[in-house]
Amino acid sequence: VETIHPLHLPDFYIGDPAPAYQQLRRDSPVHWTDANGGFWGITRYEDIKFIGSRPHLFSSAQGVLMPDGKPRTVDPRPILITTDPPRHQAMRKLISKGFTPRQVNAMEPDIRAIVCGVLDSAEAGIELEYAEGFVAKVPIRIIADLLGAPAEDWEQFRAWSDASVGSADPDITLTPQDAFGALTTYFQQLIDLRKQNRTNDLISILLNAEVDGERLSPDELMAFLHLLLVAGNETTRNLIAMGTLALINHPEQMRMLVADPSLIPTAIEEMLRYISPVTHMTRWATEDVELRGKTIKKGQAVVLLYGAANRDEDVFGDTAEQFDITRNPNPHLAFGTGEHACMGLSLARLEARVFFEEFLARFDRIELTGEVLRMRSTMVPGIRTMHVRLGAANERTEVR
C-alpha cells in the first residue's frame, strides 16, 4: 500500500515531514509523484550523494526548483546554480576566489558589528517579533556589506531584495520585476565604482578573477550578484530562526548550550542537519538511469530531499530523529553535495556562529509568546513571524 505524500506542496514541508521521509526511505526511496508533470523524490543519503556527484547524468540546466508542470527549457541566463559542466566548473573556480575560508574569516569583525547592532536593539522581558523583524536584518545587511553597499543603503537594499523574491511586506507595492531592475541598476553602480577603484572586496575579487585564461563575463557577474541574494539571505535567516525554535523546543539542549558556548559550532551543524533550511534541489536526467529497481527516464526530474537524507538511519544511526547539539561527526547534506554544493557555507556557518555567540552572551532564556507563522514555500519553508520573550543572561529574576 503506497501512502500519498504531497511532496509538491508547501504544506508537506511546513508540517512535520519526518514520518513521511522515514516511510519513503524504507519503502520507496526512489518515489514517483504524478503531480506537477511528474517527478522522482529521492530520500536516501547514499542516493542523493550518487546523483549529486554525477552532473553529466543529472543536469541542473532546466532549473533546480520543484517542477511546476510547465514545459522545461534550458535557462539561457548564465546563472551558476543552473549551469552544467564544463562551464560550471570554470565559473565556480572563479567565484570561489571570493569565498575561500580566509576571505570569509576576514569578514568576522564586520559580521560581529552587524550582529551586535541588531542584538543591541533587543530588550529582555518584552515581547518581540523574532524572525522578520529581528533575525532577518542580519544576513541581508551582511550581503549588502559584502557587496560594498554603504550602511545608509541597507534598508533600501532589503526592500528591493524582499520585493524581488516576492516576499515583501504587502504594503510595499514594488513589483518583483521593478525590484529586480532596481537591484540591477544598483549592482551596476557598485561594479562601476570597483572598476575605477579596486579594493579587496568581493566585487573587486570577482572582477580580477582569472583561471586558465577564463574570466567571468559581465552577465555572469550580474547574475551571480542576484543569485547571492536568493542563496544567502532567506536560507541563513531560516537557519538562525529555525535553529532558535529547535532550541526552544528542546530546553535541555538550550540549557546545555547556555552552560557551554563552546558547543556552538557543533550545535550549528546539528541545526543544519535537523532543520535542513533548503529542503531540496532538482536535477534532470540526461539519459535513462536505473536506481533501486526503478528506471529514471531521460528528461525526468529528480527532487533531492536533503531533509530526508539528513535523517537517514544508515548514516546517523538510532538517534537520527533526535536533536543533539553534541553530534560529531555530522556529515549532513544541508549544503547539498557535488559540484553545486553551497559555495557560501563558510559564510553561513560564520554568521550563525557569531549570532549565537552574541545572542547567548546577552540572553540565556527564550520563550514563545504566540503562534509561529511559516512561509508557504516548498524549498525554503522558513519562519515568517515568531513572537518571543527573551530573558537576560546574568539576571536570576524574571524581568517584568
Add this chain to the structure above:
Amino acid sequence: MRIVLDRAKCTGIGICEALAPTVFEVDDDGELILLSCEVPEGAQDEVIQAVEGCPTLALRLEP
C-alpha cells in the same frame, strides 16, 4: 596514509580546511594546498572527515 588531491574536481571552497586546517589550506587564489601529503599523527579523524566531506570527491586516501 597518503592524501591524494584531484585538482580537476576541486572547486576550492575549503570545507576540508574547516575540518582539518593543519592539512588543507585554500590560498588567496582559491587553490587548495596540501600542507602535508601524509596524514599527520593525531589528525586521522579530521582528515577522514575532510576526505569524506568533500562534496566534489576531489580528495582520497591511499595506503
